[in-house]
Amino acid sequence: MQLFSALTLTVVTTLLASAHGTATIGGPCSGSSTYDCTDDFDAVAICNGARWVEAAQPAPSSDDLWIQAEQKLRHNSELDTLMTASIEILQSDYNLNFQPGDSSLHERLSDFLKTKANLVEERKWMIHLGTHTIIVRDQLTKVFQNILAVKDIVTTAANASLPASLACAGIMACFTTVIQAAEQHSHLLQGLESISELICRLHVMERLYLHSDTKQDTGLLDDLRKTMISFYSKILEFQARALCYLHRPRAYQFWRDVLNRDGWANLLQEFERYQIKLGRTTSVIADAGSMQRHEELQNKYQAILEALHNRDIWTATSDRDEKVKRFLNLLYTCPYKDRKDRNSKRVLGTCEWFIGHEKFHAWQGSSGNGLSSLLWVSADPGCGKSVLTRYLVDEVLVSNDKRTVCYFFFKDDFTDQKSATSALSVILRQLFIAQPHLLHDAILDKADTDSSKLTQSFSELWSILMSVSTDPKAEEIICLLDALDECHDEDRSRLINAVNDFYANTHKNSKLKFLITSRPYEHIRRGYSPLITESPTIHLSGDDGKEAEQITHEINLVIRKRVQDISKQRSLMKEECTMLIDRLTSVQNRTYLWVSLILDVLENTPEFSKGKVHRILSDLPTTVDSAYERILDRSPDMEKAKIVLHIITAAMRPLSLEELSLALALSAGYQAPTDIVDNMEPTHRFKKTLRDLCGLFVIILDDKVYLLHQTAKEFLVRNSNSILDKTLSQPTIGWKYSLHADESNQILAEICISCISLDPDDFPQECMLEYSSSYWDTHFRQACIPDEDPLIDRAKLLCEPWSDIFQTWSRIYAVKTDNIPDSTSSLVIASSMGLVGVVKSILPTGKANLNSKDSDYDQTPLSWAAERGHVAVVKLLLAAEEVDIDSRNSIGRSPLSLAAQNGHDEVVKLLIREDVDIDSKDVPGSTPLALAAENGHERIIRLLLATGKADIDSRDSSGNSPLSLAAQFGHEAVVKILLASGEVDVNNKDSRGKTPLSWAAREGYEAVVRCLLDTGKVEVDSKDSDNRTPLLLAAIQGCEGIVKQLLATAQVDVNIRDRRYGREPLSWAAGEGHEAVVKLLLSTREVDVDVRDPRYGRSPLSWAAGEGHEEVVEFLLATGKVDVESKSIRGRTPLSWAAWEGHDTVVKLLLATGEVDVNSRDSEGRTPLSWAAENGNEAVIKLLIGTGNADVSARDVNGRTPQDWAAEYDHQSVVKIFQMC
Incomplete structure (x- = not known):
């Protein structure tokens, strides 16, 4: 049995990994992983040594x-050789090395099966081969379920059979090898599915017919044996062939002969x-014996099979778990741990x-209520706030x-690390x-409805965080947001407003706490007022002499270290060390x-x-x-260093050393590949070279190039919006503010276009092609x-959709960045x-159809x-006489509708001036106003x-108003x-009967x-089509806060039924x-505490x-x-339900009332003990x-x-409890 398990599981995992070439296996939790699994066997050793039966088992x-x-x-x-x-x-x-008499064999086999199961669970069921995607889940799910169904059997010493266990390991190992061609392997996969199910059936058949106490005809049993x-021999042969086939060496003729002689079919x-x-x-056995006994065996046979599958079925196959994985993958917007x-x-x-610090201790000990649960940490540049935040996450506030400690480090040099929605996404993911x-079905349903919209909606993500933080089952949730000042301006405002609202509206049951670090910029402080004045704040520069001394002492520790x-x-000699320490301190x-910069200079001094x-x-x-000036002044080639810094500061993501090296070569204007x-x-x-230049x-971290610190970019780059920039009409002297973003972006645009334009036959530009294709625009x-x-003109060539160069970059762009119109x-x-x-150069030619x-x-x-x-492009197009300002797309949306939907207020202004149709309706009946309302674009609503x-x-076609x-x-x-x-009609009902309040x-x-509610005009107790009211x-x-508001109106029916x-x-x-x-409803003293629903006959206590x-x-x-003995339609009491589900604490509570009948019977004549026994709930059984x-x-x-x-369900420990009674 164990040989079968090992071989079988090995085959299956090998199938999903790789035998030839590269396979990309996509997964929702971990993103996509690419494996270079080229079959590099030189040969497979053919061993004529001891047989498995002889070597691995002392006495078979x-x-x-x-x-x-x-x-x-x-x-x-x-x-035998195979x-x-x-x-x-x-x-x-x-690494499945078995030795004779090895007592750890079964434990290692169990670990192997578990490891391979986790591997498959992580890699999932999608395999990409070139441009083709093969989904193998449906076929291989059954294989995996069957293997897991007998996992306990094949790893239990009492049922040990080494050949069978290795067969199971074989399937699982080959499960991770890539499907090279679905056509070639269809029979192989069919065989895996078939034999993995057969192992269950044959095991049960052997157990019932050959190991039964019932007397049967010896000759018939010998035939069966x-x-x-x-x-079994054929099954072992199949697994051995599959394993060797998938791991076959390139130049070994023997394998070609042996493996191809008999096909899988x-x-x-x-x-x-x-x-x-x-x-x-x-x-025949049934004919020779008792038909009744045969039917009994067959029924037991089916029951055991069902029990095996139901007991240990792989949870990843459920629809909900698939939804969870997709959702968690969706929330993985950036590699937050690496950052x-x-x-x-x-x-x-x-x-x-x-x-x-006493304020930190007070914050740490606070609950999630009130301003005490917000700690604001301010620090000037270079004061170590990010080092502190990492220390808090890694060592102090450990989950x-x-x-649960959730964190996000805002960083200006990553686009995805400047976004508030990205921050909320990864915080929710960690949570x-x-x-x-806490991940309720309602949240998963939202994600399924419109996944991309959810992760782009700050309000949706914030709403989810608020709802789960008030969940009674939630444990304490700590959110650490580092360097808020590096968050995108508009996103930062949204986040500040949201946190303000959170603390302004007390959430008594919220378990949420915030620790936020930022530079003490005035505009940020104004945004958080009055929170900053009322909530605890720690300044890393120190608030008084004593704190300043402590900080200075810690900086001196860094110097000494x-x-x-x-x-x-x-x-160094002792006096030299003393001299350095004294001067720096x-x-x-x-x-x-500053300390880090100076010591780095000293450390890298040649002499x-x-x-x-x-x-x-x-x-x-x-x-x-001045330290920055000193470092850059040492460059042996300042012009080249400046180009490098232009590239690094403007890059949309950190470049690798290889990418930067190519970019530098392209920036020099070289055109010939050689x-x-x-x-x-x-x-x-x-x-x-890079170290010498800059x-x-x-x-350099993991071969990626970064600026030393955020202040380095601020030192170099002139802010085009600042008053200083407007006064600097002449080139600056020195390095400070020596780079202008316009110039940096033009350098990178030229590099990207040059890279894309290279002939791939002459120059393998892959190292920079992905970046160039994604960001050249x-x-x-x-x-x-x-x-x-x-x-x-060079950019114009890239926009010609019939050209080869367009095909080169557009495929990458569509995957990495955004859709490209098929035009x-x-x-x-x-x-x-x-x-x-480019648009400006196309329009005067008169060759372009403005309304194509x-x-x-x-x-x-x-x-x-x-x-x-794209405001400037919209202006150019509107200036052309032939343009159709109210054109409709495939779902009837006009340019105004599209701009309103996506929040582009400047574009909306331009279109309004052109007298467009303000109320144009799309196919679902939505107007620009409705689309803006749905997406929360306040400025556009006003326009x-x-x-x-x-x-x-x-009203749209579903009856929704703005x-x-x-x-909603x-x-x-x-x-x-x-x-x-x-x-507006505050009580407007849509097609489902729901009002805005609903x-x-x-x-x-x-x-x-x-x-x-403040309008005083809403119908507080309106009913939708399912008779559900807002309450x-x-x-x-x-939603506790909403229930409280509705109850306070005294206009709601607390006993309404859906x-x-x-x-x-x-x-x-x-x-x-x-x-x-529940507390709020009970406090009204108007609810029927023991009401039964008509569909199931269950009371609130029963549920x-x-x-x-x-x-x-x-x-x-x-x-x-409440009636503790209230019975459902099927006659089950609250105790029966709690016993079945294994809720021992609830069982204790019910028993403590002294009013429950522990032997109450339902319509099937079953007692709570019977239900607990079926599910193997030992704790409940002992209580009863x-x-x-x-x-x-x-x-x-x-x-x-x-x-x-x-x-029946093989709960042996429970059986023993009953046998002792």
Whole structure:
């Protein structure tokens, strides 16, 4: 049995890994991984040594059919060699080395199966081969389920059979090898599916017919035994062939002969023949014996098979788990752990003053209520806030069972690290991984409805965070946001406003706490006012003399530690070390960054004589800026260094050494491939060149090039929006503000276009092609390129959709960046990408059709430019007389609708001036105003309403008004604008009967609910098509704050029942475990505490008990108004439900009432003990038996006792409990 398991699982995992070439296996939690799994076997050792049966087992049992099957197979010399080779593969490639008498064999086999199971679970079921995708999940899921179904059997010493276990390992190993060609392997996969199921069936058949106490005809049983041995032998042969085939060496003729002689199809026919023969044999046994016994065996056979599959089925196959994986993958917007680890670790002894600070202790000990749960940490540049944050995450505020620490490090040099939505996405991801019970189906449903929209919507993501933080089951949630000042301006404002609202509206049950670090910029401080003045704040520069002394002391620790390190490297004398320490500690207002810069300079000084050190220290830069100047002034080639810094500062992501080396060669203007190659340096040499050019100004991590610090970019790059930039009309002297973003982007645009334009046959430009294809348009847009610049014509060539060069970059762009219109018009392409210079060069030719449309979305150049917010292009197109300003795309949306939907207010302004149709409706009936309302674009709402032409209360085909949509998606500001008009129907019902209040209550938007209630015009208890009111919807979702608001109106029916299930607010809240809502409803003293729903006949207590909500059960019992023996339609009591689900704490609570009947019977005659036994819930069984009243011999209507149920599902430990009674 174990040989089968090992071989089988090896085959299956090998199939999903790789045999030839590269396979990319996509997965939702881990993103995509690419494996270079070229089959590089030189040969497979053919060993004529000891047989498995002889070497691996000291004394094989003659009754073991698998061992006999292996012996039978080895009688054939060719198959003997094949079998030996397959075992060699398992031993050499999968580290399954078995030794005679090895007591750890079963444990190692179990670990192997578990490891391979996890590998498959991580890699998932999608394999990419070139441009083709093969989805193998459906076929291989059954294989995996079957293997897992017998996992316990094949890894239990009592059932040990080494040949069978290795067969199972074989399938799992080959499960991870890539499917080279689906056609070639269809029979192989079919065979894997077939035999993995056969192992279950044959094991049960052997157990029931050959190891039964029932007397049978000896001759018939011998026939059955021989047939099964032959069958097992064929299965072992199949696995051995599969394993050797998938690991075959390139130049070994033997394998080509052996493996191709008999095809997979022939072996499958053999399987069918043996199955038919087995069926006939068992039928003859039935004829010879008792038909009743045969039917009993067959029923037991099916029951055991079902039990095996149901017990250990792979959870990843459920639809919900697939949804969870997709959702977590969706939330992985950036490699947040790597970005955290990019920051240095603290020097031992530093950061101590912070974690000892009384304000930090107060924040740490606070609950998630009030301003005490927000800690604001401000620090000037270079004061070590990011090092501190990493220390807090890694060592101080470590996640545990009672606390989840989520973090995000904002960083200006990564696009995805400047986004608030990216921050919220990864915070939610960390939270749901740590506390998966908080990921409710309602959240997954939102993600399934519109996944891309969800991760781009700040309000949606924030709403999810707010809702889960108030979940009664939530543990403490700590959010650490580092360097908020490096967040994108608009995103930062949204985040600040959201945090303000969170603390302004007290969330008594929220478990959420924030620690935010930022530079003390005035505009950020203003945004957080009054939070900053009211909440605890720690300044890393120190608030008083004592704190300043502590910080200075810790900086001195860093100095001493670094000097000690330099001393060891450079063999300094004691007096030299003292001189360095004394000089560095004498500088006033020193920061961690300054210390790091100076010590890096010293550490990298080529000549380290005492005189040299004296000279450096005598002219020591006393500020970070002067240190930066000093570092760059040492460059041997300042012009080249400047080009490098232009590239690094403008790059959309950090470039690799290879990419930067090619970019530098391309920037020099080389066109011929040979010239480019000649001027590129190998990576190892270029690293040294880079260090010589820029010194310590740049750092290299994992072969990626970064600026030393955020302040380095601020030092170099002139801010085009600053007053300083407007006063600097002449070139600057020195390095400070020496780079202009326009110039940097033009340099990179030229590099990218040059890279794309290279002939791939002459030059392998792959190292820079991905970056160039993804970002050339961004750099082109951000550069101020004059009309006559040759770069415009080169960009124009890239936009010709019929050209080879277009095909080169567009495929990558479409995957990495955005959709590209499928069009034959260069104007459509250029307009969609916002390439002003290119559009300007195309329009005067008169050859372009201004209203041509792409074939996918049916959009004109104007529609594309409007949708993507390319203001300058929109201006150019509107200036052309022939342009259709109200053209419609495939779903009837006009340029105005597209701009309104995507929040491009400047484009909306331009279109309004052109007298476009303000109220144009698309196919679903949405107007521009409705689309803006749905997406929360407040400024656009105001622009459209100001025209006086927008229908503020329009309805789409689903009956949604702009107010309904704004309420549904939680856009409070938009709701306020619409309500302020006085022209909207606050009680408008959509096609499902839901009002704006219903939607806001259902989705948990407290602020929107408050706005609607404040009008005094809403129908508080309106019913939708399922008879659900806002109160009922809020109770289902557990929105405590909304339930409180609605109850306060005294206009709601607390006992309303929905139409589908007939359940009331209390029933839903109890069943979902919403403790706070249950409390609120009970506090009204108007709810029917013991109401039964008509569909299932279950009370709130029954629902809460069945779901294991202990606190809710306690609340309900405390009322004294519940019937603890209330029975459902099927006669089951709360105790019966709790016992079945294994909720021992709930069982204790119910038993403690002294009012439950432990032997109550349902319509099947089953007791709580019977249900607990079926599921193997030992703790519950002990509690019930411990009462002294449980009838352990009670039989149900089918005559089964609790012990029978436990035995049926193989709960041996439970059976023992009953046997002892």
